[in-house]
Amino acid sequence: MKKKLSLQACLFALFVLIGLIPMLVTNGVTERTSYQTLLNEHIAEVQSQCVMMANQLTKDNYLGKAGDPAAEAELEMLAGVYDARILVINSNYVVVKDTFSLAEGRTSISDAVFSCFAGNSNIETDEENDYIVFTRPIYNVDGTVINGVLLMSASIAQIGTTVDSLAWKTQLLELMWVIVLVILSAVLARVLVIPLYKLAVTINHMAIGDVAVDTPIVSVDDYRETELISDAYNKTANRLRILDESRQEFVSNVSHELKTPLASIRVLADSLLSAGEVPVELYREFMEDISASVDREQQIIDDLLTLVKIDRTSGDLNVTQENINDLIENTMKELLPIAEKKDVELVLESFRPVVAEVDRLKLSLAVSNLIENAIKYNNEGGWVRVSLNADHKYFFIKVADNGIGIPEEAQEHVFSRFYRVDKARSRETGGTGLGLAITQSIILSHHGAIRLHSKENVGSTFTVRIPLMYIQ
Ligand SMILES: Nc1ncnc2c1ncn2[C@@H]1O[C@H](COP(=O)(O)OP(=O)(O)OP(=O)(O)O)[C@@H](O)[C@H]1O
Ligand SMILES: [Mg+2]
Structure with missing residues (x-):
């Protein structure tokens, strides 16, 4: 070095x-x-x-x-x-x-x-x-x-x-002054940098400790500068702590989610094994349940991989000029079968043709997640209205439904990974609770924003705003 x-x-x-x-x-x-x-x-x-x-x-x-x-x-x-x-x-x-x-x-x-x-x-x-x-x-x-x-x-x-003898005396005095000067300077220089050493020692001490466990507070306020550094350090440490917490929570959620289908497979398989003579129908029924659990496990892993990929590559999107009207129309076409199955009406309102710089595949996935939710968390015979509009800077996609709605207290959590309002019901509908997290991640990587308005038993509206020009 x-x-x-x-x-x-x-x-x-x-x-x-x-x-x-x-x-x-x-x-x-x-x-x-x-x-x-x-x-x-x-x-x-x-x-x-x-x-x-x-x-x-x-x-x-x-x-x-x-x-x-x-x-x-x-x-x-x-x-x-x-x-x-x-x-x-x-x-x-x-x-x-x-x-x-x-x-x-x-x-x-x-x-x-x-x-x-x-x-x-x-x-x-x-x-x-x-x-x-x-x-x-x-x-x-x-x-x-x-x-x-x-x-x-x-x-x-x-x-x-x-004059010579005077000069000699002066030189002697000067020598003494130089010695005093050297000592004084050394002491003063040392005293002045002590706060910096103090700062380094405190930060080092904090670095050894576990950031996640204790909230480190470095406070060396001897100088304005050391105070600024302390503050900056505290902010960074706090952010790291929050990140670490959310990482731990994520990991524990992931393991929990992955374990659940495995646990049901194990129960089903064990009961078949211990049952001895089992009628073929029961066998078939159990195997179908096992197969469904395997599908679910597969779904969770696929969603997780998508999320990890978006998180990691956010910033290097594959951005191209896209016709957003077409993009939404195609996405809706793909979802039509599940809407029909649930007898939910799907409507698209395009206020104007919109061309924007987006990552086609990712934006399709985000829109698809929103519309899929609107169908899934809807009532038989309900409707889903998707609208597209734009101004000189942004385009807006609105996905509104008259479904079950989201309770007030759950609204701030729906974008969190694995969060589901009604776990039992969601399991029924086959959700992993990663859909909205993926959607939000995609929209943020486009420098956009997503907002939610919902009322329980009335319906939900998700509004997405994305810049027409992709900002590098
Ligand atoms: N349009 C909606 N109406 C009512 N509730 C909704 C709506 N969209 C989302 N939610 C609620 O928010 C939760 C989280 O949604 P999200 O899409 O992230 O997960 P999911 O739909 O359960 O699973 P996934 O989308 O991964 O298959 C859902 O479980 C549901 O409770
Ligand atoms: Mg979903």
Whole structure:
């Protein structure tokens, strides 16, 4: 069997994905922005320190005096605090102070220094070598002439380290979040599909039980969907139960009906056997009864086979265009002898010619059953009127008689298999109680309908309605 996707697994994957997306998106951005923010803050801070220092040197007239120890101490301190190297360059481009004490007395010429002598303060970032160079002019005491430059190269390596350690902490947090996310998603996915498992378990449980015995009620109403499935299941199970019941009833009826003629054959045969010397006339009489029982058994089996065949093949009728007037007339002709025997008048009223798509043999059988009943359950000298009419969509066959009629309470049962109103009388008339069941089955397979109107001791009318065009 092909491995099916599990809803639980899908939900789990979905939740994990939803939880991860925002993290993945923000991850790169925050790292980048946090580095930039820290860098900008650092630059601003160092720059302001640089400005203050340059102003201080201007105020102290540092370049006017040679080597002011207080100012130099401040320069050293500033360099120490910001991990920087500070140079003070005079108007001859000679370094007068280097906190690294490497370049004092040497000439320092660079674009930044030149530009600074022209009055511009500069900031140059060298991210590759992790430092920033600030240049700031130093003025003479009255602040009119630039007579020196303060050059400060501050390291920014620390920022990278800080960001790295922050990133490491973030990654640790992220890892923890992923673990929590996986656990949460697994739990949630499981919880969400529990009603489905519950449904499957309940239905399985019901499937093991006998559908016919207990009416299964599955009720998993955690979700609207599971409620719908439960309802659908209950309906199907109920239908199956009803079907099963009617099947059992049918089987028990069949066996009962088949046993009855056999039982009378057995009684007749046994009494002949045990009687010893029997006159030929009695012998003949008993054998005739046995023969009649065999005929009856044969009749029941034939009817049953017809019914089973119609049930099984309903849907694949042998449909052809038929003249219904002819069909009814022929059927009536076949039944004329039994009508005459009972002195029952047979009349056909055709209101119009009707051509329709039907299964000729089956419809003949259905009509024949109705007319035969109307004759059989009639009184001597009674009548049977068959009429045929049609509108643009349907044709109607009506079989009316003024016979014994069917009691009100029996009317809803006459179409059931083996049902007979008066069992003793029907046996007399040789019925099996399958005729109307067969008729109804045939009419339904033509997508038609059959209705009954009857009054006891007045008569019965069966009305059949069938579409002119057979609907596939
Ligand atoms: N026209 C009718 N008038 C009075 N009762 C009828 C009529 N048609 C049917 N019934 C009653 O309905 C019962 C069922 O009819 P159905 O045709 O199914 O069986 P049946 O005639 O007894 O046997 P079968 O037709 O199989 O030989 C009959 O036994 C009879 O009691
Ligand atoms: Mg009948």
